[in-house]
Amino acid sequence: xxxxxxxxxxxxxxxxxxxxxxxxxxxxxxxxxxxxxxxxxxxxxxxxxxxxxxxxxxxxxxxxxxxxxxxxxxxxxxxxxxxxxxxxxxxxxxxxxxxxxxxxxxxxxxxxxxxxxxxxxxxxxxxxxxxxxxxxxxxxxxxxxxxxxxxxxxxxxxxx
Amino acid sequence: xxxxxxxxxxxxxxxxxxxxxxxxxxxxxxxxxxxxxxxxxxxxxxxxxxxxxxxxxxxxxxxxxxxxxxxxxxxxxxxxxxxxxxxxxxxxxxxxxxxxxxxxxxxxxxxxxxxxxxxxxxxxxxxxxxxxxxxxxxxxxxxxxxxxxxxxxxxxxxxxxxxxxxxxxxxxxxxxxxxxxxxxxxxxxxxxxxxxxxxxxxxxxxxxxxxxxxxxxxxxxxxxxxxxxxxxxxxxxxxxxxxxxxxxxxxxxxxxxxxxxxxxxxxxxxxxxxxxxxxxxxxx
Numbered sequence: 001x002x003x004x005x006x007x008x009x010x011x012x013x014x015x016x017x018x019x020x021x022x023x024x025x026x027x028x029x030x031x032x033x034x035x036x037x038x039x040x041x042x043x044x045x046x047x048x049x050x051x052x053x054x055x056x057x058x059x060x061x062x063x064x065x066x067x068x069x070x071x072x073x074x075x076x077x078x079x080x081x082x083x084x085x086x087x088x089x090x091x092x093x094x095x096x097x098x099x100x101x102x103x104x105x106x107x108x109x110x111x112x113x114x115x116x117x118x119x120x121x122x123x124x125x126x127x128x129x130x131x132x133x134x135x136x137x138x139x140x141x142x143x144x145x146x147x148x149x150x151x152x153x154x155x156x157x158x159x160x
Numbered sequence: 161x162x163x164x165x166x167x168x169x170x171x172x173x174x175x176x177x178x179x180x181x182x183x184x185x186x187x188x189x190x191x192x193x194x195x196x197x198x199x200x201x202x203x204x205x206x207x208x209x210x211x212x213x214x215x216x217x218x219x220x221x222x223x224x225x226x227x228x229x230x231x232x233x234x235x236x237x238x239x240x241x242x243x244x245x246x247x248x249x250x251x252x253x254x255x256x257x258x259x260x261x262x263x264x265x266x267x268x269x270x271x272x273x274x275x276x277x278x279x280x281x282x283x284x285x286x287x288x289x290x291x292x293x294x295x296x297x298x299x300x301x302x303x304x305x306x307x308x309x310x311x312x313x314x315x316x317x318x319x320x321x322x323x324x325x326x327x328x329x330x331x332x333x334x335x336x337x338x339x340x341x342x343x344x345x346x347x348x349x350x351x352x353x354x355x356x357x358x359x360x361x362x363x364x365x366x367x368x369x370x371x372x373x374x375x376x377x378x379x380x381x382x383x384x385x386x387x388x389x390x391x392x393x394x395x396x397x398x399x400x401x402x403x404x405x406x407x408x409x410x411x412x413x414x415x416x417x418x419x420x421x422x423x424x425x426x427x428x429x430x431x432x433x434x435x436x437x438x439x440x441x442x443x444x
Contacts, residue, residue, distance in 0.1 A: 063190075133343065
């Protein structure tokens with residue numbers, strides 16, 4: 001099996017790793033960089049719990065080979081907010097009780113954050129579209145959509 | 161991981177016996193996980209920016225094989241083809257998959273779950289392939305052989321899809337039926353292209369393609385097409401097209417849906433697609 005030297009940036013930190021051809025980015029993030037906020041649900045691109053932001057786009061890290069992440073800028077949930085200073089989407093999800101089991105929550109935060117990074121005044125339909133790749137089996141989505149809508153308002157109020 | 165097209169083609173030529181070109185890899189990785197494919201020498205084409213483009217040249221639209229589905233969704237070309245591709249891409253997989261999945265990958269995967277294939281079939285698309293020893297161009301229909309089988313040689317890659325720019329007197333529709341709106345493999349899907357004559361009174365050209373018709377690969381429904389060409393675009397014509405469809409169908413059952421269900425559902429979808437085209441033509 002061929003090995004590759006891959007360099008990429010995760011949550012602001014540069015990494016250089018030797019990876020095998022078929023190693024998934026998901027496994028590298030979880031097992032080698034210890035970023036356990038990246039979850040594996042289905043491993044086939046259906047559930048979206050392994051969502052990360054790669055070069056400004058949402059991707060399923062179970063469907064990306066680690067070697068394909070070379071020179072990319074990656075954000076995982078560990079790179080969003082801190083305990084003291086949560087991201088507006090995180091704060092809003094708490095306010096709206098929009099997490100139950102919590103398994104999809106890291107991915108939902110990233111989907112919400114990535115939407116608001118590109119569009120600070122999304123409609124509810126646009127929010128639904130943005131999170132449509134992440135399955136939540138608990139909440140029925142309403143509270144998540146409400147929370148992201150609220151976070152968008154908060155961000156635009158801070159800006160103005 | 162080749163750096164440019166030349167590098168990729170050299171690598172494929174040298175390793176033709178076991179090389180497998182990949183792009184978004186969204187189709188490959190689940191198949192590796194399910195042990196449906198054994199991993200060979202993967203050649204990652206996803207970095208080949210030179211094959212990532214959408215352009216219009218002298219009446220032809222050219223789309224590079226490494227164009228992502230998200231690129232198709234984001235292009236806002238206000239034309240018959242532009243609106244069609246944005247619509248199809250916006251219902252493709254999920255946003256996470258659209259970020260990396262490519263036009264070329266969707267075509268080369270060659271199965272009934274690929275939404276773009278029926279769409280490109282009705283746009284009368286050609287595909288261009290490249291290898292060290294030269295390029296080939298052929299109609300998409302000839303490129304597709306059977307489920308997961310194309311005429312692509314082991315040392316060759318799909319470089320481009322092109323189709324004639326549809327005239328302003330034409331309309332397209334893509335209808336897909338699944339259990340939910342997003343992230344679903346179509347149980348059945350249909351794409352329709354209709355072009356009216358100069359007086360907008362009769363159908364001059366009709367192309368109709370289904371994700372499956374006979375066997376498990378997208379195909380054109382030529383009897384349906386013949387049935388409606390030369391006729392007025394009326395409710396009666398739409399009904400005769402739907403009636404005619406029965407002759408062409410040999411659908412199969414699988415875990416997603418039974419043959420009988422598909423048999424009925426395709427008729428509904430065809431009627432919706434033709435009615436959608438009718439409204440677009442009347443409404444313009």
